[in-house]
Amino acid sequence: DPDAKEVRVLVLGLDNSGKTTVLKQLGGEDVDSVTPTQGFNVKSLQQSNCRLNMWDIGGQKTIRAYWRNYLDRTDLLIFVVDSSDQIRMEETSTELKQLLNEEKLSGVPLLVLANKQDLLNAISPEEISEELNLANITDRPWTIQPCNARDGMGLADGIAWVTKQMN
Numbered sequence: 110d111p112d113a114k115e116v117r118v119l120v121l122g123l124d125n126s127g128k129t130t131v132l133k134q135l136g137g138e139d140v141d142s143v144t145p146t147q148g149f150n151v152k153s154l155q156q157s158n159c160r161l162n163m164w165d166i167g168g169q170k171t172i173r174a175y176w177r178n179y180l181d182r183t184d185l186l187i188f189v190v191d192s193s194d195q196i197r198m199e200e201t202s203t204e205l206k207q208l209l210n211e212e213k214l215s216g217v218p219l220l221v222l223a224n225k226q227d228l229l230n231a232i233s234p235e236e237i238s239e240e241l242n243l244a245n246i247t248d249r250p251w252t253i254q255p256c257n258a259r260d261g262m263g264l265a266d267g268i269a270w271v272t273k274q275m276n
């Protein structure tokens with residue numbers, strides 16, 4: 110569909126949260142660019158009436174400083190959380206808070222993926238909402254979606270919410 114709306118989606122989250130797996134699972138047809146040095150992937154995901162250009166930016170601490178360079182013209186933010194990594198939940202919360210304070214992301218809808226729900230020590234989306242203070246977010250649409258990027262559980266619902274925000 111040549112009239113499909115182009116949507117720029119940023120996929121962020123700490124390293125090891127599952128960003129790359131989410132994108133692979135969603136099965137974007139073409140990997141337009143993979144540059145290990147800067148550590149980002151772009152995948153296009155064709156939906157009914159829009160094309161989601163998903164940018165997966167590396168989440169290692171040293172790379173997070175560069176997230177800022179990718180914020181321009183972002184239509185939607187997907188923030189991936191490893192639900193089983195309770196030790197890093199505070200670090201996760203700090204990173205998200207900083208992102209939501211970015212001028213360039215003001216008003217940008219937020220999908221939080223509570224990933225790795227298959228793991229026994231995973232905490233629930235409700236608990237993650239609390240840890241990340243999601244209830245305090247009043248300046249943009251947001252939702253939290255439990256998922257398992259390895260088998261795809263929950264991802265279609267997450268993408269459905271994304272496309273709904275773009276219509």
Ligand code: GDP
Nearest residue numbers: 124125126127128129130224225226257258259
């Ligand atoms: P990234 O650093 O955020 O891109 O994370 P990756 O996509 O590389 O995933 C990090 C590790 O977590 C890999 O070993 C994945 O196989 C694993 N992983 C990702 N998603 C899930 C999930 O939903 N469940 C489980 N059990 N493992 C996952």
